[in-house]
Amino acid sequence: xxxxxxxxFLTLTLAAASAFAxxxxxxxxxxxxxxxxxxxxxxxxxxxxxLIGGTLEWxxxxxxAPKPGKAAGAKVxxxxxxxxxxxxxxxxxxxxxxxxxxxxxxxxxxxxxELTLKEAxxxxxxxxxxxxxxxxxxxxxxxxxxxPVTITRDGDKxxxxxxxxxxxxxxxxxxxxxxxxxGLIKTGDEVKITFDWVTKKADAx
Amino acid sequence: MNTTSDPEAQSDLNRRAFLKxxxxxxxxxxxxxxxxxxxxxxxxxxTKYKTSSPPVNCGVIGxxxxxxxxxxxxxxxxxxxxxxxxxxxxxxxxxxxxxAPKAAAYADYKELLADKNVKAVIIATPxxxxxxxxxxxxxxxxxxYCEAPLAHSIDDAKAxxxxxxxxxxxxxxxxxxDRADPQRLFVLPFVRSGGIGTFGxxxxxxxxxxxxxxxxxxxxxxxxxxxxxVKNLSTGLVGELGIxxxxxACWFLNERPKAVTGFGAxxxxxxxxDVPDSVRAVFEFPSGVTVTFDGSLLSSFDTSLEVYTGSxxxxxxxxxxxxxxxxxxxxxxxxxxxxxxxxxxxxxGIALVANASKASAQxxxxxxxxxxxxxxxxxxxxxxxxxxxxxxxxxxxFAASFGANADAAALNDYLKDLQKTKKHAATAQDGYEATAxxxxxxxxxxxxxxxxxxxxxxxxx
Numbered sequence: 316x317x318x319x320x321x322x323x324f325l326t327l328t329l330a331a332a333s334a335f336a337x338x339x340x341x342x343x344x345x346x347x348x349x350x351x352x353x354x355x356x357x358x359x360x361x362x363x364x365x366l367i368g369g370t371l372e373w374x375x376x377x378x379x380a381p382k383p384g385k386a387a388g389a390k391v392x393x394x395x396x397x398x399x400x401x402x403x404x405x406x407x408x409x410x411x412x413x414x415x416x417x418x419x420x421x422x423x424x425x426x427x428x429e430l431t432l433k434e435a436x437x438x439x440x441x442x443x444x445x446x447x448x449x450x451x452x453x454x455x456x457x458x459x460x461x462x463p464v465t466i467t468r469d470g471d472k473x474x475x476x477x478x479x480x481x482x483x484x485x486x487x488x489x490x491x492x493x494x495x496x497x498g499l500i501k502t503g504d505e506v507k508i509t510f511d512w513v514t515k516k517a518d519a520x
Numbered sequence: 521m522n523t524t525s526d527p528e529a530q531s532d533l534n535r536r537a538f539l540k541x542x543x544x545x546x547x548x549x550x551x552x553x554x555x556x557x558x559x560x561x562x563x564x565x566x567t568k569y570k571t572s573s574p575p576v577n578c579g580v581i582g583x584x585x586x587x588x589x590x591x592x593x594x595x596x597x598x599x600x601x602x603x604x605x606x607x608x609x610x611x612x613x614x615x616x617x618x619x620a621p622k623a624a625a626y627a628d629y630k631e632l633l634a635d636k637n638v639k640a641v642i643i644a645t646p647x648x649x650x651x652x653x654x655x656x657x658x659x660x661x662x663x664x665y666c667e668a669p670l671a672h673s674i675d676d677a678k679a680x681x682x683x684x685x686x687x688x689x690x691x692x693x694x695x696x697x698d699r700a701d702p703q704r705l706f707v708l709p710f711v712r713s714g715g716i717g718t719f720g721x722x723x724x725x726x727x728x729x730x731x732x733x734x735x736x737x738x739x740x741x742x743x744x745x746x747x748x749x750v751k752n753l754s755t756g757l758v759g760e761l762g763i764x765x766x767x768x769a770c771w772f773l774n775e776r777p778k779a780v781t782g783f784g785a786x787x788x789x790x791x792x793x794d795v796p797d798s799v800r801a802v803f804e805f806p807s808g809v810t811v812t813f814d815g816s817l818l819s820s821f822d823t824s825l826e827v828y829t830g831s832x833x834x835x836x837x838x839x840x841x842x843x844x845x846x847x848x849x850x851x852x853x854x855x856x857x858x859x860x861x862x863x864x865x866x867x868x869g870i871a872l873v874a875n876a877s878k879a880s881a882q883x884x885x886x887x888x889x890x891x892x893x894x895x896x897x898x899x900x901x902x903x904x905x906x907x908x909x910x911x912x913x914x915x916x917x918f919a920a921s922f923g924a925n926a927d928a929a930a931l932n933d934y935l936k937d938l939q940k941t942k943k944h945a946a947t948a949q950d951g952y953e954a955t956a957x958x959x960x961x962x963x964x965x966x967x968x969x970x971x972x973x974x975x976x977x978x979x980x981x
Contacts, residue, residue, distance in 0.1 A: 343922055345930035365934055368921030396917040401941045405906055406571045408941065413569040491569060515925050 338388060339378035341371045341473050341514035349395060349510040354503035362400040362411065367512045369393030371473065373430070381443060383432050391427035391449070393512065414491045420455040430464075442467045447477070453486040475512040480505055572599050573909045579604035579638035579662075580620075581629045581653055582645035583612040584745070585734075586667065590642055591619040593898050600905045606632040609741070629653060633660035640691075640908045642901070643667060646747045647755055651676040658687045663908045665901070667695035668767075668946075669759050669955040674977075677955040681981040684948035688932055691911035694951025697900035698768045700944060704896070706874035707828075707835060707842050711772040716830025717850065721809055722773070723827040724765035726757065727816040731789050732797075749793035756784070756962040757799045757815030759955075765826050766803065766961070767946075767954040768837075769811045772828065776953060776978045777803040777811070780971055782964030788818035801961045813961070836869065840895060843869030903943040914938050953978045 347367040353360050374388040397417040402408055412418075429448040436443050443466045451460040464477035482504050483490050490502040578600050580590055587607070594600045602620040606629045607613045613625050626632045632641070633656060640663040643653050650671050657664050664684070671677040684692035698704050710716055733749060736742040747753040748760060758766070770776055780803050784796030797817040804810055825838040832850035836843050844856070845867055860871040918934055919926050946954075956977050964971045 342925060344925040345918075345922055345927070345934070365937065366917050366921040368923075394921070396913075396921070398913050399917050399921075401938075403940050405573060405910065405941055405943060409571050409573055410569040418574075 337375050338372050339375045340517040342517050343368045343370070343393070344472065344513045344515040346513040347511060349400075349508065349512075351400065352507040352509070354505070356499065356501050360402060360407075360502070362402045362408075364395055364399040364401065366399040367393055367395055367510065369425075370517075371475070371514050381432055381435060383434050386430040386432055386445070389427060389430040391425070391430070391447075393425045395423040397421055397423060410491055414488055416454050416488075420452075422452075424452045425460070426450045426452075440468060451481070453481065454488050456486040458485055471516040473514045473516075475514065476510070478507070478509045480507050482506075572597075573906045575599040575601055576663075576905045576908050576912070577601055577603045577637055577639045578905070579606070579623075579632050579635065579641045580616075581606045581632060581641060581643050581657075582649075582667075583607035583609075583616040584644065584646075587612070587644035588616055588619060589897065590644055590901065591616055593895070593901055594642075595619060596898065597902055597905060599909075600901065603637045604632045604635050609744070630656070633657060633662065638662060639912065640665070640904070642904070646753070647760070648672040648676075648747065648753045651680055654680045655683050658683050658690055658692075661690065663691040663912065665693045665695060665904045666951065668697075668951060669755050669763050669958050670694060670951045671955060672753060672755050672759075672959070674956050674959055677952050677959075678981050681948040681952035685981060688928075688935060689915045691904075691908045692948045693900070693904045693907065694946040694948060694954070695900065696764060696767050696946035696950060696954055697896040698764050699771060699946040699950065700900040700903040701840070701896035702874040702899060703837070703840055703842055703872075704768055704771075705944060707837060707872055708772055710835060710844070710872070711828050711830075712774065715833075715853075716828060716835060716844070717832030717847075718830060719773075719809060720829035720831065720834075722769045722811040722829070723814075724762065724769060724811065724825075725814040725816075725822065726761040726765065726824045727814065727819055727821060728823060729820045730817055731791070732817055733789070733791065733793075746793075749795055751794045751966070754795050755958060756795055756965060757797075757817070758782075758801050758813055758961045758965060759958040761824075762799075762801070762813045762815055762961070763954055763958040765824070766801075766811065766813050766957065767950070768826060769803075769828075770954070770957070771950075773805060773807070773809060773811075775805050775807060776957065776973070777805050778973055779804040780957070780961045780964045780973060781969070782961055782966070782971075783968055784965035796965060799965045801965055803957075803961070835872070842872040844872055845869055900945065903945045907942045907945060910938060910942055911935070949980060952981055 345365070347365060349364045349367055351362045369392045371391045372388065373386045373390070377386050377388070397415050398412055398421065400408070400411065402411070427447060427449040431446045433444040433446065445464045445466060446461070447464050448459070448461045450457050460479060462477050462479040464475055467474045467476070483506060484504050490504050492499075492501045576599065578594060580587055580594070580602060583591070583605060591602060591605070594602050602623045604624045604626060605613065605616050605620050606626040607616065608627050610627070613627065617623070617625060624635060624637070626635075632638060641657045642665040643650060643657065644667050645653055647669055648671070650666055654664055654666050666680065669677070670680045684690075711719070734745045736745050754760070780801055782799070782801045784799040786793065786796050787798045789797045799815045801813045802810055803812070823838070825836060828835045831847065833844045833846045836845065843862060846856070856870045860873070862869045862871060914935060915931070918931050922930075957973070960971055960973060960977070
């Protein structure tokens with residue numbers, strides 16, 4: 316009786332597992348880093364965040380054996396809290412958060428639309444080169460964003476690396492010219508973004 | 521304790537301000553007016569942004585003279601709305617309502633802790649009551665600013681620091697306000713980096729003619745309010761006043777003393793109290809430097825000051841201001857040629873002004889903290905609000921970003937990294953060490969002896 320019941324549960328568990336087996340899901344884990352490099356008329360500046368939240372998923376078949384071409388079922392939604400961007404100086408951070416309208420739009424978000432693998436990795440731990448297309452929302456303004464990304468598998472983790480350049484004015488942000496600098500210090504419109512995002516397989520413990 | 525709402529402190533300011541001859545601004549301050557400082561103008565082409573962090577709802581427990589000074593200071597911060605106040609003595613609670621008209625008033629601090637509106641709590645109860653309040657505030661999940669000394673016993677101070685340590689999600693700041701003071705932070709490198717030559721010694725003093733006895737309407741209240749005059753509850757002059765300057769000396773020297781010798785006597789206020797009104801403590805440091813602290817309730821001569829002597833120059837910190845007195849054979853630094861000079865008797869003090877260029881860029885606003893009210897307490901509370909917001913946001917965002925993947929070790933690493941962004945302030949460990957030292961000094965003063973201080977006294981809790 317006891318054996319039959321445990322067999323029943325085993326079958327049930329297997330059935331449940333196979334129902335979700337088509338998708339391999341990864342969720343954000345600590346160890347991530349996003350860097351924004353900008354310029355100004357006096358000195359360059361950098362802000363960083365260690366908080367990149369969100370999820371990545373693609374078909375389990377692709378997860379097991381990535382083949383060149385479009386990654387089937389690829390979905391990425393990632394989020395960065397604006398207030399987690401730090402320059403090391405809290406007063407500059409407050410200016411930046413105000414400039415980005417953090418109160419109304421507390422998050423920078425990214426949504427993937429298409430992910431294409433350029434060539435198959437030779438070994439499991441090799442870096443995979445992708446072309447990505449998606450939409451990025453900064454200060455409440457959404458713009459399309461295409462950039463190359465590199466994904467490296469490390470055990471039950473995926474490490475996603477990428478870099479791109481954004482313009483503040485594209486997202487309706489006036490490049491800050493602080494009052495303390497009498498308006499003479501102006502920040503450059505272009506901001507370079509580099510990120511290393513760590514995700515962990517959702518069912519991996 | 522820079523209690524400007526303390527009537528005794530107020531009269532002291534008035535006397536000094538009057539003797540100075542008094543500008544219009546000083547006169548205004550004397551009359552209780554709000555100093556008018558030129559409004560920051562936004563130049564053409566400049567964008568105007570907020571430079572202060574988002575607001576943090578504060579509650580204040582303990583509304584005596586110092587508690588009300590805290591309320592008056594919080595009222596001047598743009599991001600520290602006081603939403604709740606608490607004191608079990610109705611008269612204090614009523615008086616405080618004027619300073620925080622929108623705050624909910626509670627007689628029992630447990631009710632304040634149950635108030636979901638309160639995010640951070642400032643504790644200004646009598647020293648011997650701190651421990652239980654701090655433990656309860658942390659248990660209620662609220663951030664803590666606890667006045668210094670942290671406690672009247674080393675065990676209690678340790679318990680407070682340990683409670684802060686096991687609650688890493690909550691921000692804790694010890695009320696050693698000078699550690700957040702831009703003036704002290706400005707002077708620090710002069711002392712630390714050999715800017716004053718070979719370091720000689722340091723002298724601290726806190727002298728003001730005042731009885732320390734608070735008025736009370738009945739014997740019960742008298743017992744309650746005059747805890748500072750009772751040996752088993754009081755931390756003495758060195759504990760209640762000296763702790764701040766002695767801690768600054770330890771911070772500047774970057775070491776803690778190995779021995780303290782104390783002297784004390786009840787000379788003037790013989791009204792039944794059993795704590796000395798005139799004390800002296802000598803602290804011996806491992807490096808060979810000695811630091812003295814003099815505390816007096818019978819003479820106001822030279823009031824409160826800190827002196828750091830060096831072979832090239834001596835630094836004097838007084839009235840939240842600092843000056844440098846150079847030796848005749850000291851090398852020329854350059855900048856001091858242009859610095860403001862103040863005349864002292866047979867001496868010329870070169871003013872050491874933090875943010876001097878910034879102040880002049882903003883239209884030459886007066887740099888007299890006694891007039892502007894930008895006291896160390898102001899900066900300490902501003903720092904508390906800013907750091908609390910940073911800490912709170914970091915904990916919240918970390919959990920939201922990583923969900924089930926957010927482990928405690930990773931959060932601790934993240935919070936450690938946040939330290940770089942936070943403003944400088946006294947930690948729970950700083951608070952514990954300063955309290956332990958002040959209590960040992962008080963013990964030495966009461967016994968009139970030398971006490972050796974083992975390294976374990978200052979070990980991390």
